[in-house]
Amino acid sequence: MIFPISRQGMQDIAQFLIAGAVVFLLLALVTRYRGGEWRRFAIGTGALGVLVIASYALAFTVAPNIPTPPVPFTARFAQNPTPDTTQTIEAGRALFQANCAICHGPRGLGDGPQAFLLQPRPVNLQLHVPQHAQGEIHYWITNGVAGTQMPAWKEQRAADGSVTGLTDEQRWSIVRYLQALATGKVDR
Numbered sequence: 001m002i003f004p005i006s007r008q009g010m011q012d013i014a015q016f017l018i019a020g021a022v023v024f025l026l027l028a029l030v031t032r033y034r035g036g037e038w039r040r041f042a043i044g045t046g047a048l049g050v051l052v053i054a055s056y057a058l059a060f061t062v063a064p065n066i067p068t069p070p071v072p073f074t075a076r077f078a079q080n081p082t083p084d085t086t087q088t089i090e091a092g093r094a095l096f097q098a099n100c101a102i103c104h105g106p107r108g109l110g111d112g113p114q115a116f117l118l119q120p121r122p123v124n125l126q127l128h129v130p131q132h133a134q135g136e137i138h139y140w141i142t143n144g145v146a147g148t149q150m151p152a153w154k155e156q157r158a159a160d161g162s163v164t165g166l167t168d169e170q171r172w173s174i175v176r177y178l179q180a181l182a183t184g185k186v187d188r
């Protein structure tokens with residue numbers, strides 16, 4: 001079984017707990033200064049401290065490190081040149097079903113027929129696409145995700161003239177489809 005929260009996610013949780021521990025510590029110091037019952041705040045600090053250590057321990061042992069690579073600044077803010085129309089979304093849907101569904105699943109849930117062979121497994125795109133700038137999604141589709149089996153879909157021309165991959169417009173139309181899927185604009 002794969003631990004359900006990624007390393008990055010566990011680190012975020014740990015930071016949240018640290019913030020809580022700091023609050024409790026301040027409360028303990030303030031109540032102590034005022035001569036109040038400060039011990040229960042100190043116990044709170046200690047308990048959160050233990051959880052912080054546990055979160056980091058999980059983060060760097062069982063939690064999977066999903067290496068979505070950083071995206072260059074300019075690519076992140078790239079705008080989608082395709083029109084936001086049902087035709088674009090429909091074109092993106094057809095391309096996604098033909099090229100991506102085998103791993104990502106017909107609805108992008110990460111449940112394609114080949115998904116169980118992959119390590120790391122594809123994530124749920126309905127959840128992940130809204131969490132990223134569209135330029136990032138486009139960048140990963142174009143260049144692939146290093147350290148995973150996600151291929152680069154940039155158009156490539158081989159020496160014998162054969163063309164593989166998808167055009168820029170095709171990749172951007174897939175982004176439109178994935179956004180429509182995530183927002184429920186098209187059938188999930």
Ligand code: HEC
Pocket residue numbers: 066068095096099100101102103104114118119120121122123124128129132137140141145148149150151153174
């Ligand atoms: C051979 C299997 C495979 C195919 C085919 C494939 N992917 Fe992926 N994809 C992956 C894996 C594995 C990852 C890395 C784990 C992850 O981030 O989901 C990934 C990552 C991604 C991500 C980054 C998601 C994120 O937020 O981390 C996007 C976007 C994506 N794929 C879109 C596509 C699109 C669009 C296509 C088709 C043009 C496609 N993929 C085809 C396996 C595949």
